[in-house]
Amino acid sequence: MLRRPPGSSHAPRSGADRGQHQGAAAGGRARAPPGPGAAARSGAGMAPPVRGAGGSQQWLAAVLLGLCCLLPPGRIAAPGGDFPGAAADSLVVRKGDTAVLRCYLEDGASKGAWLNRSSIIFAGSDKWSVDPRVSIATANRREYSLQIQDVDVTDDGPYTCSVQTQHTPRTMQVHLTVQVSPKIFRISSDIIVNEGSNVTLVCLATGKPEPSISWRHISPSAKPFESGQYLDIYGITRDQAGEYECSAENDVSVPDVKKVKVTVNFAPTIQELKSSGVMLGGNGLIRCEGAGVPAPVFEWYRGERKLINGQQGITIKNYSTRSLLTVTNVTEEHFGNYTCVAANKLGTTNASLPLNQPVLEKQPPPPPRGRRTKAYI
16 A cells, blocks of 8 residues: 655755745845856846956946836746747756757847846856856857756756847746756665564655656566555565565656565465385485575474484485485384474474385285187187
């Protein structure tokens, strides 16, 4: 039986989520997370560009002023764009890939700027971010796309491209979603339990989107279970021992799979006690088949006397699930009742079998041979 923990999520928060959470707790504006624009600051405390501004301060101030005037408080830009060549307003990439956020200028005289929330990344050709992963991709004079290499989850969030024209700045917002492959970061260790115990296996994973967790008992039936981070087994039996496989999947890449081994201890049982026919002067064999975890220890008795390997023509060979007793050069003293005892830390069991000289049935004499007569026709 399976249960899922209520309301738990193990996917890490993005930088945007952390910033909004901290801002809400402080009663002020949400802080921007680490990302391409984290090193730049807006307003009077704005950091200088990495390269010389080259006289761009005036038009940049106009861009920022236009953004402040055009956009309502708490919002940088509306999704989509209102200038020709605007790309889609959302982009989904996998962690570690390169993201290209498309933006185009109206003409060669227009100037553009890229912002990540309230932080400036690029103003024209001037780089305001100290992040070495970001650059401007310009396949032609009109393209002003932002390229982010080796994308991480902290890059997730909204990006704004602002284009300064002769009249008013035009803006487009692209929301970058970074997907992360599933990764199991915690799974139960291999465990040993006694039969009848209750067992709970745990498997936790991260990923974006949040991965689904499924369990499977690796056995000939390969029985699957319902999805969930926790797998509960009530009153476990010896048949439920073995390896359990946890799989975390979110369609971003191949599932992440890990295994846990469950060993179930149980008291020994004797499944078969069998002997071969024995004759005086010949050899006899008794086989004792047992089962148990831990593996049982076997002992043999004839009557009340414990038998010792190598004494009185007795040879005993013990294996994990069976014991073989061989009697060499059988005499009258070897006949009697033999008992196989199997024991481990959970219990002891035994079974007995008589070893007797087979009784030979007397064959009836053949019928008398009658006289043959010949008939002549």
